[in-house]
Amino acid sequence: MRNLSIVNMKKIRTRRIKIFGLTVFSTLLATLKWVTVIPTDSFWLTKFLMIFLFILTFAWIALFFWSSVWGFTELLHKNRIPGLKWPDKNSSLKTKTAVLMPIYNEDASSVMSNLLAIADSIDKCGKSDAFDMFVLSDTTNPDLWVEEEKFWLECRNLMPKGMNLYYRRRASNVARKSGNIEDFCNKWGAEYDFMIVLDADSLLEGKTIVKMVQLMQANENTGIIQAPPLCVNQNSLFARMQQFAGKVYGPIVASGLAYWQVGDSNYWGHNAIIRVKAFMECCGLPVLSGKAPFGGHILSHDFVEAALISRGGYDAWLLPELKGSYEECPPTMIDFAVRDRRWCQGNMQHIKILISKHLNPISRVHFLIGIMSYLSSPLWLSFLLVGLAIALGKEFFPPVYFTEVRTLFPNWPVFDKIGTISLFVLSMCMLILPKFFGLFVYLKQYKGKDIGGRFGAVFSVLIEIIFSALQAPIMMMFQSKFVLDVFAGRDAGWKTQNRTDASTPFSVAWERHKWHVGLGILTTIVVYLYAYELFWWMLPITLGLMFAIPISMFTSKTSVGAWCLKHHLFVIPEEIKEPEIITKSKIYKESLADLRSKFYGLEMVLNDGIMNSVHIMMIPINGPVPDFSSAVIKSAEIKLENYINHQLALDLTREEKLALLYNADILTRAHLALKLVAKS
Amino acid sequence: MVAIKIQSFEDIIGAFLENLGFGDNEKQKTLAFLVDEYNKKGKPDLAFFINDIIHRKVKYIFENVDWDISQKTALFKYIFLSKKLASKYGYDFFAKEQPDEKFVALMRENVLNPVPPCCYSEMPRQVIASPHPGKFLNKVLHMKRD
Numbered sequence: 001m002r003n004l005s006i007v008n009m010k011k012i013r014t015r016r017i018k019i020f021g022l023t024v025f026s027t028l029l030a031t032l033k034w035v036t037v038i039p040t041d042s043f044w045l046t047k048f049l050m051i052f053l054f055i056l057t058f059a060w061i062a063l064f065f066w067s068s069v070w071g072f073t074e075l076l077h078k079n080r081i082p083g084l085k086w087p088d089k090n091s092s093l094k095t096k097t098a099v100l101m102p103i104y105n106e107d108a109s110s111v112m113s114n115l116l117a118i119a120d121s122i123d124k125c126g127k128s129d130a131f132d133m134f135v136l137s138d139t140t141n142p143d144l145w146v147e148e149e150k151f152w153l154e155c156r157n158l159m160p161k162g163m164n165l166y167y168r169r170r171a172s173n174v175a176r177k178s179g180n181i182e183d184f185c186n187k188w189g190a191e192y193d194f195m196i197v198l199d200a201d202s203l204l205e206g207k208t209i210v211k212m213v214q215l216m217q218a219n220e221n222t223g224i225i226q227a228p229p230l231c232v233n234q235n236s237l238f239a240r241m242q243q244f245a246g247k248v249y250g251p252i253v254a255s256g257l258a259y260w261q262v263g264d265s266n267y268w269g270h271n272a273i274i275r276v277k278a279f280m281e282c283c284g285l286p287v288l289s290g291k292a293p294f295g296g297h298i299l300s301h302d303f304v305e306a307a308l309i310s311r312g313g314y315d316a317w318l319l320p321e322l323k324g325s326y327e328e329c330p331p332t333m334i335d336f337a338v339r340d341r342r343w344c345q346g347n348m349q350h351i352k353i354l355i356s357k358h359l360n361p362i363s364r365v366h367f368l369i370g371i372m373s374y375l376s377s378p379l380w381l382s383f384l385l386v387g388l389a390i391a392l393g394k395e396f397f398p399p400v401y402f403t404e405v406r407t408l409f410p411n412w413p414v415f416d417k418i419g420t421i422s423l424f425v426l427s428m429c430m431l432i433l434p435k436f437f438g439l440f441v442y443l444k445q446y447k448g449k450d451i452g453g454r455f456g457a458v459f460s461v462l463i464e465i466i467f468s469a470l471q472a473p474i475m476m477m478f479q480s481k482f483v484l485d486v487f488a489g490r491d492a493g494w495k496t497q498n499r500t501d502a503s504t505p506f507s508v509a510w511e512r513h514k515w516h517v518g519l520g521i522l523t524t525i526v527v528y529l530y531a532y533e534l535f536w537w538m539l540p541i542t543l544g545l546m547f548a549i550p551i552s553m554f555t556s557k558t559s560v561g562a563w564c565l566k567h568h569l570f571v572i573p574e575e576i577k578e579p580e581i582i583t584k585s586k587i588y589k590e591s592l593a594d595l596r597s598k599f600y601g602l603e604m605v606l607n608d609g610i611m612n613s614v615h616i617m618m619i620p621i622n623g624p625v626p627d628f629s630s631a632v633i634k635s636a637e638i639k640l641e642n643y644i645n646h647q648l649a650l651d652l653t654r655e656e657k658l659a660l661l662y663n664a665d666i667l668t669r670a671h672l673a674l675k676l677v678a679k680s
Numbered sequence: 681m682v683a684i685k686i687q688s689f690e691d692i693i694g695a696f697l698e699n700l701g702f703g704d705n706e707k708q709k710t711l712a713f714l715v716d717e718y719n720k721k722g723k724p725d726l727a728f729f730i731n732d733i734i735h736r737k738v739k740y741i742f743e744n745v746d747w748d749i750s751q752k753t754a755l756f757k758y759i760f761l762s763k764k765l766a767s768k769y770g771y772d773f774f775a776k777e778q779p780d781e782k783f784v785a786l787m788r789e790n791v792l793n794p795v796p797p798c799c800y801s802e803m804p805r806q807v808i809a810s811p812h813p814g815k816f817l818n819k820v821l822h823m824k825r826d
């Protein structure tokens with residue numbers, strides 16, 4: 001029996017009808033107006049395309065707007081989502097929870113410092129006995145593999161009493177993150193009631209974690225509870241604007257989503273608690289038929305897992321009430337785009353799942369929203385291009401005032417300028433108003449001194465709107481290319497996300513944005529020469545494209561981010577009064593950095609006795625040893641001999657390093673040989 | 681295989697003991713004992729000789745650890761080194777037939793568990809059945825032919 005049954009289903013339906021009804025209704029009204037503003041002398045195909053694209057793009061804005069409106073009212077009235085039992089905050093934990101940190105070529109000290117900070121925070125709640133932590137590595141870089149082992153070894157001694165820190169690395173990272181979690185479930189899942197899934201940059205406060213477990217205990221039919229993460233810790237202007245937007249607008253968006261999703265919410269892949277039994281019953285992901293990018297292993301597994309949990313009869317909740325959930329956003333626009341490329345492919349793959357049988361209709365809406373997040377960019381681009389084509393068509397094919405059929409009056413082409421402007425203003429309001437709703441709640445919630453001054457917050461919103469308007473066409477171009485790439489069958493691969501502050505150099509910005517700049521200049525010239533009436537309308541788009549390089553470089557700068565912080569711009573309360581868990585994580589990171597030895601990676605295993613024995617001890621735990629060709633082993637051995645006997649640099653390929661790191665016998669002998677050589 | 685330039689028995693065993701954290705005094709004492717033992721046993725294969733001593737004792741110390749012998753040996757080395765046991769128990773470990781009980785207890789207390797014991801269960805593969813337009817068309821055409 002689903003928990004949702006204790007809520008009046010009619011009430012839930014009413015919520016959904018309100019949001020989707022208003023979306024459809026406002027789209028319909030706007031489309032009716034749009035039909036009248038398209039120039040009457042346009043070609044029928046371009047007219048049809050303009051209407052079709054308008055419906056899709058406007059509906060997308062309208063859904064976001066109405067969802068935000070209800071999110072706003074929910075926040076104002078401090079309403080809780082119906083259908084979830086909220087337990088007493090002192091209720092005991094009678095269950096065991098695994099905190100999972102799946103990693104892939106990440107900075108081990110950073111990952112471990114986050115885990116230690118979380119462990120400390122749980123310990124402060126006096127609940128450390130109810131949790132174990134797992135670092136589930138899919139790392140393919142051999143040196144980082146050794147680093148992970150080293151930091152695991154050090155950090156296990158720093159864990160609170162009663163809480164274990166486990167580490168395992170998969171030799172083969174089949175199905176990426178979802179395969180990594182599945183491997184955990186298959187081996188140890190039966191021992192745990194719940195699992196909290198994190199990302200390498202995740203931080204979750206102990207009291208939030210305890211609350212999540214209490215909620216899971218009190219709501220037996222709940223499969224997933226998602227705590228919306230807040231972006232923190234970054235310093236570049238781009239990241240600080242993202243953090244600010246997340247803090248100010250995020251609650252409106254999350255409350256809006258929670259309002260209509262109720263117990264059919266989505267899962268965002270991290271900072272969430274999952275009932276292991278439900279997950280194991282429902283979420284064994286299949287390999288989709290066909291080739292990548294649409295077939296193969298499911299990339300954006302989180303949405304699919306939420307859909308399968310829901311199909312299995314369990315509830316999934318997005319709870320904006322859960323605070324103390326943090327993550328880090330990409331520091332630059334280019335890093336953001338790199339992440340988007342991966343997410344785009346994952347979401348496009350959902351097209352195949354969207355139409356699959358037996359899914360909850362709300363799960364289909366989640367898939368659709370994910371798909372539209374990326375597909376909307378090429379749709380907007382097409383919309384602009386068709387509009388431009390109409391304008392250019394008028395230049396090259398002048399209107400025919402007198403047709404072959406004799407008429408009393410000339411056939412004047414009609415262009416409803418007022419109508420166009422009113423639709424433009426309406427669309428802009430629907431995009432911008434939710435930002436001010438967010439600002440209103442933000443200013444109501446916090447005192448001026450906690451947010452760097454109220455004036456600063458208002459001014460930050462205005463600047464953010466300008467910057468997001470300038471960045472929007474650049475992101476539109478990026479995402480349109482990504483969608484095209486996916487449809488052309490180009491795979492994104494699996495790259496580690498950059499999480500460190502580093503300004504974008506000109507060479508990188510040029511490489512990434514040169515086409516945007518070219519297109520911006522070309523469009524400006526064409527519009528200026530042949531469709532001047534569109535020149536000013538197109539300027540916000542062409543300006544963003546023409547200045548893509550300086551915008552990308554400027555927003556990537558940490559010095560600009562620091563200047564803004566000093567001048568109370570884009571300040572979030574977490575920067576004024578840093579949450580303890582973030583401070584703790586930074587302190588751990590500094591102290592773990594001191595542990596770095598003079599040897600790194602394979603050389604550490606060869607030279608350090610403790611690491612040599614620990615690494616050898618852990619090889620079989622990581623599963624079957626992969627096969628290496630005899631040529632690779634031979635070449636690795638020769639290089640190793642030269643390193644030991646002739647002190648030559650250990651210049652090994654990744655494959656050679658792995659071959660050595662999997663060979664306990666060679667590692668043992670090499671360690672001994674190094675001692676002998678040192679003695680001689 | 682990695683070739684070692686210096687091949688004398690004393691050098692190799694000495695380096696081996698140093699790698700286990702033996703200081704000069706303990707090393708000389710233990711080395712003398714091991715050379716004597718080595719000669720008594722008719723100079724067998726060096727690796728076999730050392731492994732035999734260690735493996736026998738490691739098997740006993742970690743009798744409750746469900747790992748293979750190479751892992752147990754590595755675990756032994758790790759604890760021996762990290763707890764700096766060479767000065768207190770080093771000579772006795774090699775010289776005595778049965779390891780000291782306190783030493784055994786210390787070793788067992790410090791066993792590393794990178795992962796908990798496995799309790800295997802398998803997640804059933806879910807079916808995501810997408811409607812297949814080709815199949816549907818085939819069905820329609822097939823029906824027409826009938």
